[in-house]
Ligand SMILES: NC(=O)c1ccc[n+]([C@@H]2O[C@H](COP(=O)([O-])OP(=O)(O)OC[C@H]3O[C@@H](n4cnc5c(N)ncnc54)[C@H](O)[C@@H]3O)[C@@H](O)[C@H]2O)c1
């Protein structure tokens with residue numbers, strides 16, 4: 470594994486642009502349950518059956534109870550060493566040095582809705598699946614389509630209401646079967662034009678996020694995966710490292 474880490478470090482050192490895609494695994498060490506794997510279930514419901522517009526349409530209270538439980542869990546969690554390393558890199562505390570420009574542009578795309586990257590101080594962050602701390606109007610009233618922040622735990626009302634039209638509010642997250650916001654998709658695709666693309670703690674099966682590493686590779690990026698387990702991306706990347714992001718990223722940072 471040391472040789473592989475050294476190889477990634479060398480590639481980052483020579484890079485002008487580094488893009489990092491993160492998924493639920495990066496927050497696992499902070500105590501945020503992932504969807505797949507242990508601890509993913511809540512009252513015997515699968516996330517795939519709750520995080521959909523259909524589920525919300527059928528039973529908004531049930532879906533909100535699940536989100537309220539997740540908000541409560543996440544409220545007690547802190548960013549871990551992996552979030553901290555990425556935040557430092559994004560702030561230009563430079564990993565490696567490009568002899569050409571002396572600068573490295575770091576972009577971070579996360580599928581996580583927990584905002585732990587934000588709390589770690591990450592810059593240049595695209596939250597393609599939104600935030601569990603933001604709400605929007607379920608009915609889509611004009612003012613309520615712009616998400617608003619509500620970090621109260623517990624929420625004042627369950628289910629919460631839209632302050633603009635009085636209708637139902639929903640979590641401002643992207644559910645299964647929903648499209649990403651155009652500007653997020655564009656930013657994520659732009660970020661695939663990079664020299665090094667790291668995919669960290671994602672099961673690599675939820676599209677379009679799962680396609681980004683392939684797109685980066687197609688455009689010539691050096692690609693690496695950090696995950697506890699083998700994923701569908703493992704065989705497609707240049708280097709796949711098996712281990713916890715909270716262990717591997719600090720080790721990688723030490724090599725730069
Ligand atoms: N923290 C969060 O905000 C959160 C939590 C659960 C699910 N989600 C949502 O679930 C969807 C599911 O996709 P996903 O791929 O992000 O999550 P996922 O739950 O499908 O997969 C998690 C992946 O992380 C890996 N993993 C677990 N612990 C790890 C560790 N310590 N270090 C490195 N890897 C580790 C697992 O092997 C697995 O491949 C996303 O759209 C996301 O919005 C978000």
Ligand SMILES: [Zn+2]
Pocket residue numbers: 606607608609610613631632633634635636
């Ligand atoms: Zn509304």
